[in-house]
Amino acid sequence: MGVSTQSTNNKSGSSPVHFKSRPVTALFVILVGIVGLILGLIASISVGAADIKFMTVWEAVFQFDKNLTQHQIIRELRLPRALASAIVGASYAVAGAIMQGMTRNPLADSGLLGINAGAGFVLALCFAFNPGITVLGLMLYCFLGAGIGAGIVFGIGSLSRTGLTPIRLALSGAAVSALLLALSEGIAIHYRIGRDLAFWYAGGVAGIRWSQIWIMLPWVFGAILVSIIISRSITILSLGDDVAVNLGQRTTFIKVIGSIAVLILAGSSVSVAGSIGFIGLIIPHMARYLVGVDYRWIIPSSAVLGGLFVVLADMGARMINAPTETPIGVLIALIGVPFFLYIARKRGDN
Amino acid sequence: MVESARNLWQKSRGFTVIISLVLLIVLVLLISMNTGFIRLTPLEVIRTFFGGGTDKQHLILFDFRLPRIVISILIGMGLAVSGCILQGITRNGLSDPGILGINAGAGLAVLTYIMYFPTTISAPVFFLPMLAFVGASGTASLIYMLSFKKNEGASPIRLILNGIGIAAAISAATVAITLRLSPEKFQFVERWNAGAIWGTNWKFVLALLPWILILIPYSFYKSRTLDVLNLGEQLAAGLGAKVEGERLRLLAVAVALAGACVAVSGGISFVGLIAPHLARRLVGSKHQILLPTSALAGGLLVIISDTIGRVAFQPSEIPTGLVIAVIGAPYFLYLLARSKEK
Numbered sequence: 157m158g159v160s161t162q163s164t165n166n167k168s169g170s171s172p173v174h175f176k177s178r179p180v181t182a183l184f185v186i187l188v189g190i191v192g193l194i195l196g197l198i199a200s201i202s203v204g205a206a207d208i209k210f211m212t213v214w215e216a217v218f219q220f221d222k223n224l225t226q227h228q229i230i231r232e233l234r235l236p237r238a239l240a241s242a243i244v245g246a247s248y249a250v251a252g253a254i255m256q257g258m259t260r261n262p263l264a265d266s267g268l269l270g271i272n273a274g275a276g277f278v279l280a281l282c283f284a285f286n287p288g289i290t291v292l293g294l295m296l297y298c299f300l301g302a303g304i305g306a307g308i309v310f311g312i313g314s315l316s317r318t319g320l321t322p323i324r325l326a327l328s329g330a331a332v333s334a335l336l337l338a339l340s341e342g343i344a345i346h347y348r349i350g351r352d353l354a355f356w357y358a359g360g361v362a363g364i365r366w367s368q369i370w371i372m373l374p375w376v377f378g379a380i381l382v383s384i385i386i387s388r389s390i391t392i393l394s395l396g397d398d399v400a401v402n403l404g405q406r407t408t409f410i411k412v413i414g415s416i417a418v419l420i421l422a423g424s425s426v427s428v429a430g431s432i433g434f435i436g437l438i439i440p441h442m443a444r445y446l447v448g449v450d451y452r453w454i455i456p457s458s459a460v461l462g463g464l465f466v467v468l469a470d471m472g473a474r475m476i477n478a479p480t481e482t483p484i485g486v487l488i489a490l491i492g493v494p495f496f497l498y499i500a501r502k503r504g505d506n
Numbered sequence: 507m508v509e510s511a512r513n514l515w516q517k518s519r520g521f522t523v524i525i526s527l528v529l530l531i532v533l534v535l536l537i538s539m540n541t542g543f544i545r546l547t548p549l550e551v552i553r554t555f556f557g558g559g560t561d562k563q564h565l566i567l568f569d570f571r572l573p574r575i576v577i578s579i580l581i582g583m584g585l586a587v588s589g590c591i592l593q594g595i596t597r598n599g600l601s602d603p604g605i606l607g608i609n610a611g612a613g614l615a616v617l618t619y620i621m622y623f624p625t626t627i628s629a630p631v632f633f634l635p636m637l638a639f640v641g642a643s644g645t646a647s648l649i650y651m652l653s654f655k656k657n658e659g660a661s662p663i664r665l666i667l668n669g670i671g672i673a674a675a676i677s678a679a680t681v682a683i684t685l686r687l688s689p690e691k692f693q694f695v696e697r698w699n700a701g702a703i704w705g706t707n708w709k710f711v712l713a714l715l716p717w718i719l720i721l722i723p724y725s726f727y728k729s730r731t732l733d734v735l736n737l738g739e740q741l742a743a744g745l746g747a748k749v750e751g752e753r754l755r756l757l758a759v760a761v762a763l764a765g766a767c768v769a770v771s772g773g774i775s776f777v778g779l780i781a782p783h784l785a786r787r788l789v790g791s792k793h794q795i796l797l798p799t800s801a802l803a804g805g806l807l808v809i810i811s812d813t814i815g816r817v818a819f820q821p822s823e824i825p826t827g828l829v830i831a832v833i834g835a836p837y838f839l840y841l842l843a844r845s846k847e848k
Binding site for chain 2: 326433486
């Protein structure tokens with residue numbers, strides 16, 4: 157009991173105001189988020205090099221006419237792009253939320269912890285040695301790469317006697333990313349695939365095809381569903397391993413399931429949209445701020461808010477410097493870094 | 507009595523270490539001159555070196571290989587001393603100009619310049635180190651200001667976390683610029699980012715040399731101050747050091763060294779981390795002997811990596827920075843796993 161009160165105190169010490177969970181607010185956030193997401197999707201479809209009226213968007217979706225160019229643009233270019241933004245955003249955000257909960261590390265994010273770099277390294281290998289690989293194959297390899305990156309980072313972090321502190325994880329993530337990026341760059345230079353890879357580093361949802369979405373969707377959907385199912389246990393894990401064990405949680409089992417979900421979410425997003433960092437950092441913090449500390453609410457709100465965030469960011473990326481597109485990964489990093497600095501300043505002290 | 511005996515032992519040991527490092531550098535230098543696309547036998551190298559040899563051998567040796575080797579050594583020395591100073595003033599063994607984002611800042615400045623400059627070859631060489639210095643010092647002061655809190659100064663943990671964050675922002679900006687470049691500039695920048703030592707003629711040696719020749723001896727001169735700072739802020743202040751002032755001055759030296767080196771070398775990380783660590787293992791932590799040893803270790807590390815990069819995947823060259831990252835990152839992770847600090 158002594159241990160549990162201590163950990164609870166720590167938790168409330170780091171976020172004194174938002175300790176309680178707020179189901180009503182959470183429901184409200186999710187509903188508003190979904191409405192926002194739908195509006196965002198429609199807006200995202202209408203905005204672009206050729207401006208399209210709202211009614212045309214509606215017709216293209218529900219009364220598709222093959223002979224109209226605008227309908228073609230919407231069906232083949234804009235719609236998959238907008239949907240992919242939403243899916244990728246939701247995946248990265250939920251992956252970040254699970255990691256933050258399981259490791260109790262406020263700086264957890266798939267980009268910062270070497271997971272994206274791991275997937276990217278495998279991506280470079282695929283581009284170099286097996287350029288004709290199928291979408292599904294690429295994605296499965298990315299799961300593997302994400303696992304390698306995460307494995308090294310967490311392995312190193314936990315090898316040391318003082319355990320997985322946030323600063324150690326951050327450093328280990330930075331070093332592993334540096335190593336994996338160096339290897340990828342080496343491959344890129346040797347096999348002359350630098351430009352392909354550079355677009356991957358920058359992250360982007362342009363040119364996404366329906367086939368990619370259909371292959372990605374079941375994995376992402378399944379992983380988010382699983383993470384919602386285990387969300388109660390993640391909440392308990394977020395109070396500390398000791399508490400979780402005392403409350404009869406099978407911590408290892410939950411951690412394994414959670415990690416697999418993270419790898420699937422991050423890996424499939426990387427394989428489709430490239431490495432986009434900081435979504436998994438920003439969105440769960442926002443969600444926690446809004447709905448409290450219960451992961452049963454944090455995870456679904458993160459999914460909705462993450463989707464909305466990336467849909468808007470993609471729209472921004474198209475509009476800021478039109479007609480040139482700003483890479484979405486860059487845009488999000490420019491929002492994410494100040495946020496990272498803020499969190500590091502707030503939490504890095506204790 | 508015991509103290510002085512220990513001192514004496516350390517000094518003689520330091521002396522041995524330094525001599526061995528110099529010998530090793532000479533050895534690798536000879537090997538490195540031999541290796542490359544066109545092979546020269548050791549005898550040919552020596553003969554050419556002393557004035558003999560054919561014109562072609564002369565050209566290869568003096569105009570291609572030697573400047574590159576000299577530059578590798580200078581870069582290694584500069585980055586190592588920079589890292590050693592940073593580790594001293596932050597009192598954190600994991601500091602390195604690459605990890606703290608200083609190299610990235612220098613890189614961004616150079617990259618911005620390249621973007622607006624018509625061709626890469628005609629860029630005025632002497633101007634680049636200065637430009638890189640501006641970028642590096644801008645980044646360093648930003649990180650320092652963000653990490654500074656009243657009454658506490660800049661805590662090492664905050665310095666590192668902010669460094670990681672700023673480095674991420676800079677690399678995002680770098681990607682954004684890179685994607686807009688024309689193909690041939692893109693290729694140059696790609697290699698530059700990977701730490702391909704690109705300034706491989708004597709002009710670049712001359713551009714880099716003044717920075718190294720002034721700043722490294724100056725840091726040797728300040729070695730006692732570094733020792734005192736290493737004792738911790740309060741003790742240092744008690745011993746009469748003007749802590750914040752000295753720290754800033756030394757930080758400026760470290761940043762200037764890193765910036766100048768990065769301008770010529772491109773993105774090379776981990777040298778400033780590994781070399782001082784190796785040196786500390788060999789000669790202990792007195793900066794008087796630690797700084798020169800780190801410098802030599804750094805020079806050795808870069809020249810070895812450069813040679814490996816040229817040989818490993820012939821005929822294509824692996825940028826030196828990549829070789830160093832592949833050696834350096836595991837070593838960094840090893841240090842991280844062993845460290846007891848938070």
